[in-house]
Amino acid sequence: MTTPFADKAVEALSETEASRELRALASTIKKHDEAYYLKDEPSISDGDYDALRIRNKAIEERFPHLKRKDSPEERVGASPSRTSGFAKVQHSIPMLSLGNAFEDGDVVEFVNRIRRFLTLPAGEKVEILAEPKIDGLSCSLRYEDGELVLAATRGDGAEGENITANIKTIANIPHKLTGSGFPGVLEVRGEVYMDRHDFQRLNEQQAAQGGKVFANPRNAAAGSLRQKDAGVTAARPLKFFAFAWGEVSESFGATMTECRQKLRNWGFTLNPDGLFESAEALLQHYQQQSVQRPDLPYEIDGVVYKVNRLDWQERLGFVSRAPRWAIAHKFPAEQAVTRIEKIDIQVGRTGALTPVARLEPISVGGVVVSNATLHNRDEIERKDIREGDFVIIQRAGDVIPQVVSALPEKRPADSSPYVFPDRCPECDSPAVRHADDAVTLCTNSLECPAQAVERLKHFVSRNAFDIEGLGDKQIRFFFEESRIKSPADIFRLQRDDENRSPRLKDIPGWGDTSASNLWNSIEARRTVSLDRFVFALGIPQIGQATAKLLARTYSSLDALLKLFELIEEESRDGAESDALKELLAIDGIGPSMARDLREFFTEQHNRAIVSDLQEQLTIEDFVLEIAEDSPVAGKTVVFTGKLVTMGRDEAKVRAEALGAKVAGSVSKKTDYVVAGADAGSKLKKAESLGVTVLSEEDWHSLVS
Helix, strand or coil: CCCCCCCCCHHHCCHHHHHHHHHHHHHHHHHHHHHHHHCCCCCCCHHHHHHHHHHHHHHHHHCHHHCCCCCHHHCCCCCCCHHHCCCEEECCCCCCCCEEECCHHHHHHHHHHHHHHHCCCCCCCCCEEEEEEECCEEEEEEEECCEEEEEEECCCCCEEEECHHHHCCCCCCCCECCCCCCCCEEEEEEEEECCHHHHHHHHHHHHHCCCCCCCCHHHHHHHHHCCCCHHHHHCCCCEEEEEEEEEECCCCCCEHHHHHHHHHHCCCCECCCEEECCHHHHHHHHHHHHHHHHHCCCCEEEEEEEECEHHHHHHHCEECCEECCEEEEECCCCEEEEEEEEEEEEECCCCEEEEEEEEEEEEECCEEEEEEECCCHHHHHHHCCCCCCEEEEEEECCCEEEEEEECHHHCCCCCCCCCCCCECCCCCCEEECCCCCCCCEECCCCCCHHHHHHHHHHHCCCCCCCCCCCCHHHHHHHHHCCCCCCHHHHCCHHHHHCCCCCCHHHCCCCHHHHHHHHHHHHHCCCEEEHHHHHHHCCCCCCCHHHHHHHHHHHCCHHHHHHHHHHHHHHHCCCCCCHHHHHHHCECCCCHHHHHHHHHHHHCHHHHHHHHHHHHHCEEECCCCCCCCCCCCCCCEEEEECECCCCCHHHHHHHHHHCCCEEECCCCCCCCEEEECECCCHHHHHHHHHCCEEECHHHHHHHHC
16 A cells, blocks of 8 residues: 555554545545546555555544545445445345347237237237337336335346445436325336437547446446446436336236326336237337337337236236246347357356357447357358358347358368367367257266366356355366365355465455455355255256246255155166156156256265255245145146136146146146146046046135
């Protein structure tokens, strides 16, 4: 630190020395704040910056009468520790993402799927609200008795960051609602964005000041909103469009259009919308929006369609992390031509060898692209893509770069087809591809360093353990230093560090504060939900939705582990396993997925990892919040035949909401079979096993 008495303990400072030190600290910290917040170019490490702030605060606490008017502690939005980030906020109702439609057929299927799910008669109209999909940053605003009390980013959908001070600097966000009739609790959701003119002007200012020039308006909006100093956010030209709501203490309308009009009356700006009654009308509107897109004052990347009736939205519900009643129709990807300099092979956590094209950097849709996925060996052969080729690339959904096709007419005369490796580039083990699979896999799953690192990255990722401060760079560092080899090592990291030399805090780029923040982040994740734990294990084919399905079905890790012990025990003599039948009976678990689960949980090395983690963690049982008087809670239900009053999908969703387990096949553990018209083999099996059979009317009587 470049301050007068940096090497002298605070307790040893005289009053004169303290005054001089505070003056120097205020000036130094201000300089570093400007470099970081305004220019996006930090001039010192996080650890060194934190040390300055901590020392300033310690001196002020010992000599409070010397606190300066320009004290760093008095700056709006500033934090004593930049590495700690914004405070976390749990969303009372998850902020989920939307499913995507890229083709006209996807939109037609979206409308048809709604009709099927709701079992609507042919003549019944389905009103769909359409609105531009703003390319910005989603956030929620919580109002209590009309006053803005909290604002948060979407984050991972379940947990976001508290950005209240920054949100209050945006001019068109009301601090107090206008008019009357609003609910006591109203959580408004929308998009923070920057329009094209303001974006261009900001970049001109940034360039003139030697600061960071943003790639596109969305990046500029995101970077501006997540500033630690709300004064920086206030200086950025941000705007807000409301588009929906989350938690409300009372209903304020029967349709999207009615509720959106009330939001306007209460002081919110909403983007223009339209109401349509067919897929054809939606597609026509989409084409109009596509044509008008370049002339709009703000960036949009598609059109969002939502079922207008709120009671239908409630019936439709959600699937995985997206609502069934809404979809985003994305605009076609922008394309560009560039050259493949090299094809590299990346090895993922499952051992999959994925080819990646290293490109001559090119701007596509305002973003500079230098890498693009080639998916697998079949894709390379089908498109005949070679090193040195000129290729057309696009950002699918304006996000993921991919190679569309090669341009053979521009190909060098000495070009030769790309030869896909038959050995892992990371560990030199054989790489094989099964006859029915497009993926080539490294066979050394237990010792391949690339797989180990990728599994660890997945373990700490946002939707798994979400350990702040353990990103790709840190995981690779700890792995190469042999500090972390398996997931449980993460939770022994602090203990082991005490016996190491050098200590983490003494390694360049870390420091006391950074190390302490990491230890705190790890400790905060020693308790984890069962579904997050299962997802974090990185089992092939097991995503978030399936992890939640397993957690919901088996409730505890012990029960899940016992299941696979039974499967192995029952299968030893070649007999058909009842436990395996139970697993396969779960609606959503197929033979391939069951095979991967079984292989993972019965492999000795994997079981050792799980046991090791159990010693370090508290893994919470899954608890389904259901009505206490539900007559089907914990019961296993099978639906068969044609249902009249509701579709099969809706019946399943409603049964699960009441705490039932919906199975796809009948067994002796089935409690109820609900039989509609033309019920076949499942009904016969239920009758042979003595399982209770209900008509559709009986089922409604039971659950109502």
